[in-house]
Amino acid sequence: MNLLLVEDDPVLADGLTQILAQSGYAVTTATTGGYADSALRTQIYDLVVLDLGLPDLDGREVLRKLRARKSQVPVLILTARDGIDDRVNGLELGADDYMTKPFELKELEARIRALIRRTYGAYDDRLTVGSLTLDTQNRRVLADGEELALSPREYGVLEALLLQAGRVVSKDRIAQRLAVRSEELGDNAIEVYVHRLRRRLEPLGTRIRTVRGLGYLLEKSRDA
Template sequence: MRILLVEDDAMIGEAISQALKDACYAVDWVRDGQSALSTVHRQRYDAMLLDLGLPHKDGLEVLRVLRAKKHSMPILIVSARDAVEDRIQGLDSGADDYILKPFEMAELLARIRVTVRRNAGIAAPTLSNGMLSLDPASREVTVDGVATLLSAREFSLLQALLIRPGAILSRVELEDRIYGWNEEVESNAVEFLIHSLRKKLGSSTIKNVRGVGWLVSKGE
C-alpha cells in the first residue's frame, strides 16, 4: 500500500517515514499543505497521514478541500493539537481518525490498518479470498493451515491483490502500491515477485490475464 505523509517537522517525518517503510508501506513525504493537494491530484494513495500545523495551507483546509471534491481516500490526522474541540473539528471535517502526538508507532500502524480495512469494506483483521489468508499485522500468509512469512515486497503485492479479490491489477497499478518516489523499479520486478509468491503459495494462487494484469480469485 502507498501512503502520503504530510508533515513539516523533519525529525518526526523521518521517524514516521522509516517506520512505515519498515512495515512494508510505500511512502511519499511532503512538508506543506499545498504540496499535499498537488500530489494527491497526480498520484493515487491508499491513505494520508496529515499534520495540522502546516506551511502554506493548514491541514484542516487540506482536509476540507479533499472532502469537498469527494475524495474518499482515508485520512488520519496526526497532530499535537490535543483540545477536544480540535479533535471534534478534525473528525467533523472528514478525518477518519485523529491521533495525538506523541504516539506509539505500533498504535499508529494499527490505526492505519483498521482505517484502510474499513475503507475497503473489510471488517475482519485478516484479508482472505477463502483460499488464502493474509495477516497485515504479522505479514504472514496462511494456505491450507500452513503459515508462511513473506518479504516486504511480496507482502505489499499480495495485500494489494487481496484487498480487491477478483479485480485485475496492471503492472503499473501494482508498482504504484509497492514503490515510493525515490525507489528504483526494475522492469521485471512485478513478475519476479509473483513468481516468488507462486513458488511459496502454489502456482494457482495468483492468476494472470495476458496483456492486462494479475488477480487473486474471489473464492467461494
C-alpha cells in the same frame, strides 16, 4: 500498505517513518501541504496521517481538497491542535480519526490498524485468497504455508490485487501504487508481471482474470 505521512517536523517524520516501516508499511513523507496535495492527486495510498500546521497549505485545506475529489482514502489527523472546535472541524471536513500531540506510539499504530480494518475488512497484516496468503508486515507470500519467492515488483502487483480481491483493479491503479515505492511501470510492464504471476498462482487455486477494458480481478479458481 502504502501510507502518506504529512509532517513538517523532520525529527518526528523520520522517527515515525522508521517505526511504521518496521511494521511493514511503505511510508512516503510530505513536509508541506502543497507536496501532500500533489502526491494525493497522483498516487494511491491506503491511509494518510495528516498534520494540520503545515508550510504553504494548511492540513485542513489538504483534507478539503482531497474530499472534494471524492477520494475515500482514510485520513488520521495527528496534530498539536487539541481544542474541541479543531476536532469537530477536522472530522466534519472528512477526517476518519483525530489524535493530538504528544501521543503514544502504540495508540497511533492501533488507530492506523483500526482504520485499515474498517476500509479493507478483517485486515490483520495478512491477506488471503484460497490457499494464498500475503504477509504484508514481513513482505512474504505463502502458498499452503510454504513461502513463494516473488520479485519485489511481482509482490507489489500481487499486493495491489489482493487488497481489492474480488474487485477489478485497473492498470493505472496498480501503476500508481507501485510508483509510491519508486517503481514506475507502464502498461506493458504490468502485463508482463501479471502474466508471470498467473503462471505461479494458477496451480495454487488462484487466478488473475482480465476484465477487458477495465483491468484485472484476483479470485479463487472455480475448481480449487
